Amino acid sequence: DAKTTQPNSMESNEEEPVHLPCNHSTISGTDYIHWYRQLPSQGPEYVIHGLTSNVNNRMASLAIAEDRKSSTLILHRATLRDAAVYYCILANYTGANSKLTFGKGITLSVRP
Amino acid sequence: EADIYQTPRYLVIGTGKKITLECSQTMGHDKMYWYQQDPGMELHLIHYSYGVNSTEKGDLSSESTVSRIRTEHFPLTLESARPSHTSQYLCASSGAGASSYNEQFFGPGTRLTVL
Numbered sequence: 001d002a003k004t005t006q007p008n009s010m011e012s013n014e015e016e017p018v019h020l021p022c023n024h025s026t027i028s029g030t031d032y033i034h035w036y037r038q039l040p041s042q043g044p045e046y047v048i049h050g051l052t053s054n055v056n057n058r059m060a061s062l063a064i065a066e067d068r069k070s071s072t073l074i075l076h077r078a079t080l081r082d083a084a085v086y087y088c089i090l091a092n093y094t095g096a097n098s099k100l101t102f103g104k105g106i107t108l109s110v111r112p
Numbered sequence: 113e114a115d116i117y118q119t120p121r122y123l124v125i126g127t128g129k130k131i132t133l134e135c136s137q138t139m140g141h142d143k144m145y146w147y148q149q150d151p152g153m154e155l156h157l158i159h160y161s162y163g164v165n166s167t168e169k170g171d172l173s174s175e176s177t178v179s180r181i182r183t184e185h186f187p188l189t190l191e192s193a194r195p196s197h198t199s200q201y202l203c204a205s206s207g208a209g210a211s212s213y214n215e216q217f218f219g220p221g222t223r224l225t226v227l
Binding site for chain 1: 143170
């Protein structure tokens with residue numbers, strides 16, 4: 001599976017935008033880029049995913065580089081409840097495969 | 113809100129006991145997964161199932177076993193618990209069909225402590 005590289009941690013201020021980077025230089029043409037987050041003492045939850053085009057949903061935006069070797073998760077206005085570990089994961093769905101491989105993720109701290 | 117449940121949420125048990133961690137989902141998902149996560153560490157896939165009577169080992173070797181007799185139920189069993197099994201166990205499920213993408217929904221986890 002192609003790997004992703006994320007910084008260990010990031011700090012932001014409440015109500016400011018947050019840009020969480022992810023590098024995936026060995027991404028293949030069929031790999032989707034996923035973001036999940038894990039709040040303290042909870043299981044992970046889906047945030048967003050994309051293949052080539054930028055994506056927006058109610059939680060966040062995903063900006064994908066033109067060469068797809070990097071992407072950025074954008075939280076438009078961070079709140080204290082956004083403090084979590086954010087995982088950038090690549091996965092393709094050839095055949096019946098649906099496994100996700102979680103790395104260390106990036107720990108986001110939000111200052112009041 | 114995801115309808116995936118795990119019981120118990122917390123379990124403290126002595127060495128050598130047999131334990132079963134329960135996981136059930138009401139979304140009709142055909143794919144289910146078990147992950148293991150130590151505090152502050154990564155999640156590791158230990159078992160998965162793509163449907164009834166289908167189970168596979170995950171990326172991390174585990175002494176636990178699983179079964180999938182019913183679509184909605186995916187229990188994990190440890191025949192003889194040891195302190196090295198102390199960890200958090202997370203269950204997840206994802207949907208079926210021709211969709212090219214299946215979001216995984218996670219349960220709240222079972223925190224297991226073996227004394």
